[in-house]
């Protein structure tokens with residue numbers, strides 16, 4: 001068996017780790033990664049210390065089924081990175097990259113002991129074609145490789161350029177690594193950030209950490225900020241979980257949004273909480289003033305009510321599975337609440353929420369909604385929104401790439417897989433394998449929801465792929 005893993009980020013690490021833990025035939029594994037961020041991928045490369053992982057240790061383990069794997073690696077270092085409000089350590093993403101690199105190296109050593117030969121190739125794969133019984137891979141440097149199995153781990157897209165500003169002086173198209181992009185931002189400049197999600201929060205917090213003095217404005221259509229993490233209660237939902245959803249599916253052959261809401265009602269009723277109250281709270285997300293909402297959510301970090309925690313957890317555990325079972329009409333219903341859903345599913349960490357609040361209260365930071373145009377004009381940018389016009393010297397793009405977007409670096413590769421009949425494009429974006437020896441892990445997986453796969457989702461998919469590879 002000759003496995004080609006295309007992309008060397010956290011999905012590849014999860015796959016190597018899971019392969020090392022399963023038994024079966026051995027052979028060769030080749031990991032293709034063109035960037036200098038081997039094992040770290042786009043998010044976890046070297047960057048400023050203010051760029052933090054966004055989740056507590058129990059849900060940052062890249063080893064599926066072992067919630068303590070990452071916490072054990074972190075060990076005593078955890079004490080240096082405590083988020084006091086969350087009551088859990090949150091480390092810089094670059095340090096999390098060290099965890100991924102360490103895990104990959106251990107997995108490669110274990111695979112070597114089992115008889116596998118593992119190597120990495122610093123190349124971008126541009127094509128996968130049929131080559132008799134095997135699969136042929138071509139890379140950008142014209143090198144050719146062969147494999148029996150291919151796992152695509154190419155990650156997600158980069159921020160789309162919604163206002164056509166690429167190449168304009170003062171515009172940053174992709175904010176990461178912030179250690180490089182913020183270097184060029186004068187401390188007194190007016191900065192406008194396009195987007196108000198987690199990437200925008202990273203930019204604001206990092207500007208503040210570098211001592212930025214100028215005005216900062218978050219520009220977005222909705223003005224919705226991510227919710228704020230609540231202290232984890234380590235509770236496992238007894239009703240709104242994957243087992244109950246699978247039971248319903250087995251019994252009735254279908255699962256609807258109303259079924260999921262009934263499970264949530266049961267969960268809340270058991271804890272003595274009111275479903276309607278939670279629904280009103282969530283549905284007001286897009287209407288309420290974002291600053292007031294942020295203040296209320298900071299005050300609710302310790303709130304013992306389980307409602308929001310259950311919805312957040314379900315979005316990542318039940319969500320990816322249930323999404324595929326829902327009728328299209330229910331998926332469309334959920335899409336209408338996309339901003340609220342993303343905001344609840346991927347909240348910001350309390351330490352960042354507090355930093356944002358301080359900047360908002362001091363007047364240095366503002367959130368502008370209803371943005372409809374950004375145009376370069378006389379060395380600045382003119383921005384038009386709900387309230388009229390404003391200008392900024394610097395514009396930083398922090399727009400979320402659309403779900404299941406194909407990264408620019410994988411466009412040729414994806415085209416070749418489709419042309420060769422090895423994969424089919426999903427109508428809603430992403431790719432579905434059309435050959436038993438082709439696998440997809442992570443953002444590019446077709447048929448997924450609009451929530452970016454987080455580490456536990458990637459680890460689970462990697463473990464399933466390892467089992468499929470070993471039994472192929």
Ligand SMILES: Cc1cc2nc3c(=O)[nH]c(=O)nc-3n(C[C@H](O)[C@H](O)[C@H](O)COP(=O)(O)OP(=O)(O)OC[C@H]3O[C@@H](n4cnc5c(N)ncnc54)[C@H](O)[C@@H]3O)c2cc1C
Pocket residue numbers: 006007008009010011012032033034035037040041042043044052053054055059060123124125126153154155156199407409410413441442443452453454455456458
């Ligand atoms: C900025 C950011 C922060 C995040 N923070 C968190 C967090 O705190 N917690 C959490 O749970 N989740 C987080 N996520 C979500 C998730 O953890 C990451 O998206 C995760 O890194 C995805 O891993 P991946 O391996 O699928 O993709 P990536 O990490 O993007 O790795 C893909 C790799 O594929 C390579 N590649 C692309 N095209 C080719 C090609 N043609 N040939 C060869 N190689 C190729 C790329 O160079 C890249 O290194 C974050 C996501 C982003 C974007």
